Amino acid sequence: MPQYLSLLTADERQRLARLAFEDLKHEFLLTRALCRVALSSYTDRHPGTWVFASNAYGRPSLPPDDPAAHLSFNLSNTCGLVACAVASGRPIGIDVEDAARHHEGEKIAERFFSPDEVRALRALPSVERHERFIQLWTLKEAYIKAKGLGMTLPLDSFSFSCGAQQASIVFHDVDQGDPGLWRFRAWRVDERHRAALAVKCASAGEQIAFRISEVMPAVHRGRWGLLCRDTPEHCGVAGKAAMDEAMAQPASEAKAPTWYSWTRGT
Numbered sequence: 001m002p003q004y005l006s007l008l009t010a011d012e013r014q015r016l017a018r019l020a021f022e023d024l025k026h027e028f029l030l031t032r033a034l035c036r037v038a039l040s041s042y043t044d045r046h047p048g049t050w051v052f053a054s055n056a057y058g059r060p061s062l063p064p065d066d067p068a069a070h071l072s073f074n075l076s077n078t079c080g081l082v083a084c085a086v087a088s089g090r091p092i093g094i095d096v097e098d099a100a101r102h103h104e105g106e107k108i109a110e111r112f113f114s115p116d117e118v119r120a121l122r123a124l125p126s127v128e129r130h131e132r133f134i135q136l137w138t139l140k141e142a143y144i145k146a147k148g149l150g151m152t153l154p155l156d157s158f159s160f161s162c163g164a165q166q167a168s169i170v171f172h173d174v175d176q177g178d179p180g181l182w183r184f185r186a187w188r189v190d191e192r193h194r195a196a197l198a199v200k201c202a203s204a205g206e207q208i209a210f211r212i213s214e215v216m217p218a219v220h221r222g223r224w225g226l227l228c229r230d231t232p233e234h235c236g237v238a239g240k241a242a243m244d245e246a247m248a249q250p251a252s253e254a255k256a257p258t259w260y261s262w263t264r265g266t
């Protein structure tokens, strides 16, 4: 942890000091270290050298004059999990949620989701509704975060339909552009956590290759890198994954990760 602290700017250290609880401090420090080391894994830069800007809605990004500004990233955290998504040359958003926390799912959906989503949720057998609610929640949040507009984008201004093979989006107003440019992926991280990713393509026919890894920022022989653990089912093409299958798979039956690797250090 002192090594993570060494990566923070003075401003980030002040934010850390203002946090009242140890678990929040831990989460903040881990999020900052993860973001910095993840970005460095795509460049030769030391993780302590990144400087961030943020838009009017609080979305952090690299400043436009940074030579690595083509890298877009997004962060999400929930109790017990921190996530960082990185893309090159396209907007990206990620959301992670603790599935055990949202017991009032149907009421929340009725209040905030689109009528189509509420109808689809109600049509499911009651035992499947909670899982589908979390899937919709994470997808909606990932999309909002990729857009970077925060909660100014109403949650009922777009709908997700989650089929056997993929999730797709429909817009209920014209301002949100072409829905065919968006690719989504939702998955079960472990027994407790669910995640979703949203990426905007440059053209409707484009396919996005993605890789999802469990990582830990670490120092090895004085160089920062990510200790990674991939599983084969976590690599593929966004939108083509068997989403329902992935969401339904009990964590106990999930294939055990088979190898560890170390990203090149900086």
Ligand SMILES: CC(C)(COP(=O)(O)OP(=O)(O)OC[C@H]1O[C@@H](n2cnc3c(N)ncnc32)[C@H](O)[C@@H]1OP(=O)(O)O)[C@@H](O)C(=O)NCCC(=O)NCCS
Residues within 6 Å of the ligand: 031, 057, 058, 059, 060, 074, 075, 076, 077, 078, 094, 095, 096, 112, 136, 137, 138, 140, 141, 144, 145, 146, 147, 148, 149, 150, 151, 155
């Ligand atoms: C800011 C918001 C962007 C995400 O909030 P959240 O779900 O509470 O938090 P997450 O952990 O997923 O994401 C937080 C991170 O997103 C990033 N972020 C902040 N503002 C952002 C924005 N406008 N766009 C994208 N990312 C943003 C930041 O990195 C932030 O972490 P940091 O403050 O440690 O740097 C926004 O969507 C929000 O307020 N959501 C409220 C939750 C809600 O009602 N969701 C309903 C979903 S159905």
